[in-house]
Amino acid sequence: MARKYWLFKVEPEAYSIERLEKDGTTCWEGVRNYQARNFLRDDVKVGDLVLVYRSNAEPSGVAGTAEVCRAGYPDPFAFDQRSPYFDDKSRRESPTWFAVDIRFRSRCRRVISLAELRGQNQLAGMLVLRKGQRLSVMPVTQQEFEAVEKLAGATCAS
DNA sequence: GCCAACGTTGGC
DNA sequence: GCCAACGTTGGC
Numbered sequence: 001m002a003r004k005y006w007l008f009k010v011e012p013e014a015y016s017i018e019r020l021e022k023d024g025t026t027c028w029e030g031v032r033n034y035q036a037r038n039f040l041r042d043d044v045k046v047g048d049l050v051l052v053y054r055s056n057a058e059p060s061g062v063a064g065t066a067e068v069c070r071a072g073y074p075d076p077f078a079f080d081q082r083s084p085y086f087d088d089k090s091r092r093e094s095p096t097w098f099a100v101d102i103r104f105r106s107r108c109r110r111v112i113s114l115a116e117l118r119g120q121n122q123l124a125g126m127l128v129l130r131k132g133q134r135l136s137v138m139p140v141t142q143q144e145f146e147a148v149e150k151l152a153g154a155t156c157a158s
Numbered sequence: 159g160c161c162a163a164c165g166t167t168g169g170c
Numbered sequence: 171g172c173c174a175a176c177g178t179t180g181g182c
Binding site: 009011055056057060114131132133134136 | 178179180181182
Binding site for chain 2: 171172173174175176177178179180181182
């Protein structure tokens, strides 16, 4: 199976690329949208690469990259009553929500902002640039991933 | 903080 | 199963 490419959104107050760099790996949990859930459960595999995108930020944009190190498994926070992501309708024997684990790969010294992404002709089709696009886990093409990496290339810590 | 766009809920 | 009301996301 060929490696696939994804974009994961997160608000920097919730989890930042700096945290990921420090943590090394993390559980990517709390996704509560069915379409995004389906990607995590069915399609995100070990070895896939991820653009870590910070939303609701100044600026919003790609902050770094990560590699998937554990494929979809039941989101433990859905079973934790104290978690804001607790869902009492989710059952351990048939979990509603899924998580994956990712490992830090690179951090951009400068966030590749939405405006900068929009300025790239070869990125015109990127889902994240589409108006009204709210998915927190979405596929990107290999070409898009590599184009963003190239943009970050001059400014990204390796 | 505003508000457009979208997803979910629930009455019927 | 329709659709209005409501909640959330996220750029600006």
